[in-house]
Amino acid sequence: METGETPLERIRLDLAYDGTGFTGWARQPGLRTVQGVLEDALATVFRRQGDPPRLVVAGRTDVGVHATGQVAHVDLTPEQFAHLANAGQLAKRVNGIAGLSSDVRVRRAAIAPPGFDARFGALWRRYEYRIADHPDAQDPRRRSHTLWHPAPLDEQAMHDAAQSLLGLHDFAAFCRPREGATTIRTLQAFEWSRDADGVLVARLQADAFCHSMVRALVGACVGAASEARAILDAAVRTSAFKVMPAKGLTLVEVGYPPDAELAARAEQTRGKRSLPDRAPID
Amino acid sequence: METGETPLERIRLDLAYDGTGFTGWARQPGLRTVQGVLEDALATVFRRQGDPPRLVVAGRTDVGVHATGQVAHVDLTPEQFAHLANAGQLAKRVNGIAGLSSDVRVRRAAIAPPGFDARFGALWRRYEYRIADHPDAQDPRRRSHTLWHPAPLDEQAMHDAAQSLLGLHDFAAFCRPREGATTIRTLQAFEWSRDADGVLVARLQADAFCHSMVRALVGACVGAASEARAILDAAVRTSAFKVMPAKGLTLVEVGYPPDAELAARAEQTRGKRSLPDRAPID
Numbered sequence: 001m002e003t004g005e006t007p008l009e010r011i012r013l014d015l016a017y018d019g020t021g022f023t024g025w026a027r028q029p030g031l032r033t034v035q036g037v038l039e040d041a042l043a044t045v046f047r048r049q050g051d052p053p054r055l056v057v058a059g060r061t062d063v064g065v066h067a068t069g070q071v072a073h074v075d076l077t078p079e080q081f082a083h084l085a086n087a088g089q090l091a092k093r094v095n096g097i098a099g100l101s102s103d104v105r106v107r108r109a110a111i112a113p114p115g116f117d118a119r120f121g122a123l124w125r126r127y128e129y130r131i132a133d134h135p136d137a138q139d140p141r142r143r144s145h146t147l148w149h150p151a152p153l154d155e156q157a158m159h160d161a162a163q164s165l166l167g168l169h170d171f172a173a174f175c176r177p178r179e180g181a182t183t184i185r186t187l188q189a190f191e192w193s194r195d196a197d198g199v200l201v202a203r204l205q206a207d208a209f210c211h212s213m214v215r216a217l218v219g220a221c222v223g224a225a226s227e228a229r230a231i232l233d234a235a236v237r238t239s240a241f242k243v244m245p246a247k248g249l250t251l252v253e254v255g256y257p258p259d260a261e262l263a264a265r266a267e268q269t270r271g272k273r274s275l276p277d278r279a280p281i282d
Numbered sequence: 283m284e285t286g287e288t289p290l291e292r293i294r295l296d297l298a299y300d301g302t303g304f305t306g307w308a309r310q311p312g313l314r315t316v317q318g319v320l321e322d323a324l325a326t327v328f329r330r331q332g333d334p335p336r337l338v339v340a341g342r343t344d345v346g347v348h349a350t351g352q353v354a355h356v357d358l359t360p361e362q363f364a365h366l367a368n369a370g371q372l373a374k375r376v377n378g379i380a381g382l383s384s385d386v387r388v389r390r391a392a393i394a395p396p397g398f399d400a401r402f403g404a405l406w407r408r409y410e411y412r413i414a415d416h417p418d419a420q421d422p423r424r425r426s427h428t429l430w431h432p433a434p435l436d437e438q439a440m441h442d443a444a445q446s447l448l449g450l451h452d453f454a455a456f457c458r459p460r461e462g463a464t465t466i467r468t469l470q471a472f473e474w475s476r477d478a479d480g481v482l483v484a485r486l487q488a489d490a491f492c493h494s495m496v497r498a499l500v501g502a503c504v505g506a507a508s509e510a511r512a513i514l515d516a517a518v519r520t521s522a523f524k525v526m527p528a529k530g531l532t533l534v535e536v537g538y539p540p541d542a543e544l545a546a547r548a549e550q551t552r553g554k555r556s557l558p559d560r561a562p563i564d
Contacts, residue, residue: 018422066423091417102425107417135373135389140300141348141427141532143384250423 008075010112011087013055015070017104019246020144024063034061034104041097042074045090049080058122058254062212064246066145069126069253073118087111115263116256120270124188125209126253129202129218129244137198146199147248149222155192155200158221161228162190162202165217172235174216183210190217215244290357293369294394295337297352299386301528302426306345316343316386323379324356327372331362340404340536344494346528348427351408351535355400369393397545398538402552406470407491408535411484411500411526419480428481429530431504435482437474440503443510444472444484447499454517456498465492472499497526 015038023031027039035055043052053074061067076084084090090109115121132138133149165187172183189205202218220228220241231238257265297320305313309321317337325334335356343349358366366372372391397403414420415431447469454465471487484500502510502523513520539547 016420016422018425068421068423102430103422105417105420105422107420135387138298138387138389139350140298140385140387141350142424143300144426145423148384 008077009081009087010116011074011076011090012108012110012112012116012118013072013074013091013106014108015072015104016068016107017066017070018144019061019064019066021101021103022063024065025057025060034067037101037104038072038094038106041094044097045093046076046080046083049083050077053080056118058118059125059209059251061251062246065249065251067251070251071118071122071254071256073112073116113259113262115259115266117262117266118254120266121256121262122208122254122269123257123265124205124207124255125251126189126203126205126255127209127214128250128252129204129214129248130250131200131202131218131222131248132198133200134198137200139197145247145250147245153200153222154225155194157225158200158202159192161221161225162192162204162217164229165190165220165232169232170235171210171213171217171232173231173237174213174220175210176212177237178211181210185209185213187217192221212243214249215246216241218248219244290359291363291369292394292398293356293358293372294390294392294398294400295354295356295373295388296390297354297386298350298389299348299352300426301343301346301348303383303385304345306347307339307342316349319383319386320354320376320388323376326379327375328358328362328365331365332359335362338400340400341407341491341533343533344528346531348532349534350532352533353400353404353536353538355394355398395541395544397541397548399544399548400536402548403538403544404490404536404551405539405547406487406489406537407533408471408485408487408537409491409496410532410534411486411496411530412532413482413484413500413504413530414480415482416480419482421479427529427532429527435504436507437476437482439507440482440484441474443503443507444474444486444499446511447472447502447514451514452517453492453495453499453514455513455519456495456502457492458494459519460493463492467491467495469499474503494525496531497528498523500530501526 017034021032022034025034027033027036039052039055046052053076055072055074057070057072059070087110091106094106130146131149131153132146133153138148168186170184175183185206185208187206189203192200192202195201204214204217220231222244223241224231227240231240256262299316303314304316307316309315309318321334321337328334335358337354337356339352339354341352369392373388376388412428413431414428415435420430450468452466457465467488467490469488471485474482474484477483486496486499502513505523509522513522538544
């Protein structure tokens with residue numbers, strides 16, 4: 001899209017959504033997706049300013065996965081940018097589009113710092129997975145984003161299992177295989193704790209996650225905590241654990257380097273991931 | 283229903299629900315209500331054990347109001363009670379009824395202590411009201427039970443207003459008038475604070491609330507904080523504030539006296555409220 005001739009204005013968008021009513025992030029014909037709904041809203045905002053801008057996103061969340069800290073960017077032509085009083089107004093305009101349901105929200109819109117790329121500039125992604133494993137923690141108001149588990153789980157065993165998986169590994173055992181794509185990742189954080197309501201919450205952070213990796217890691221802790229490290233070491237897919245349902249999963253934050261290092265980071269990531277990366281990455 | 287001859291077994295039920303899909307608590311012909319859904323489930327559980335048991339509830343929540351700490355009781359005949367392995371099983375049976383949606387949940391079922399009455403034995407009710415007044419706090423996952431307010435609110439002014447209303451007063455200015463019903467209540471707690479996500483949360487506790495009283499008190503803080511006390515003192519309904527939407531409101535806890543004082547408390551309350559009390563009490 002970018003021609004290198006037109007000075008496009010890059011806008012960073014911070015997004016939140018309830019994934020229940022979406023067929024994931026990525027636009028698909030005939031399906032309601034987060035990207036589709038937001039790009040349609042952008043097309044409405046700029047209906048008289050040429051080609052509608054397209055979104056580039058940090059984490060292409062899968063069907064039913066939620067986000068509170070998703071990050072995307074759009075490149076606006078000078079004409080489109082001039083149509084706004086300021087960058088922040090884009091959030092209000094998109095949120096105000098008739099028919100944009102409250103299950104997706106632009107929380108902030110701001111001019112991106114030079115070199116910023118929502119996808120290739122990201123240093124890490126952080127996810128949470130919520131499990132209510134006893135009736136007191138099963139809050140019907142929060143059922144859209146919490147898995148209800150029928151029996152009490154051993155929080156300490158799950159936490160120990162999670163800790164045993166930290167570091168740089170080949171996560172092939174927890175990734176849906178894709179030809180030519182690496183499954184080597186650095187799992188920077190993975191811990192389990194209970195929140196004030198007694199809900200078991202996993203917090204995971206990695207440079208990037210491959211498809212269904214978070215839900216596989218969570219599933220290994222729930223179903224086979226004592227074997228989690230052995231599963232990792234075997235480096236092959238196994239039936240010892242289940243990939244958990246999407247509903248408990250939320251993308252909560254995407255980390256970027258300081259502004260001065262943005263361009264270098266994006267170049268470096270682009271170089272490493274030579275193959276097109278079309279599948280959702282949880 | 284109670285004949286005084288049959289030794290009925292009283293079961294205390296602790297309930298949680300998302301009020302979005304319900305036309306309030308109280309059973310109404312042709313409408314989906316919390317009481318209706320639960321009593322229908324009880325009728326299924328005891329379909330071969332005579333007349334289905336009826337629920338008596340602590341707080342008859344209004345259309346769209348949620349609960350995490352609702353309390354009810356049912357009286358089971360010996361035949362019905364014998365149909366259960368134990369009282370706790372009633373929660374599993376009701377929750378397991380095919381078609382009982384996950385927007386209502388029996389969190390606990392247990393034999394009630396002697397003299398327990400979910401409605402007349404209650405000492406106090408506690409409610410929360412959630413307002414997300416800036417985009418960062420507007421979490422689409424929690425939109426069913428959080429009001430989104432378009433502009434930042436003054437938390438301190440709201441808290442001061444709330445504090446000015448504490449105590450024993452005639453709350454006529456905040457109650458929908460009902461003939462013969464008193465509007466004198468003791469507001470035991472009313473405070474505003476922000477939770478970890480930046481959501482403004484009001485916590486209110488009173489011996490009882492009259493219809494729409496919580497939402498009127500919250501509305502006075504949002505719209506006319508500086509006048510809240512004057513509104514109370516005027517003791518007449520005014521247009522200076524709006525009754526807030528039900529969606530932000532959750533009944534979070536009902537307080538009962540120690541077991542030894544239960545029967546005396548229920549007798550005392552029954553005596554005070556001579557008129558039938560049919561309207562929802564928030």
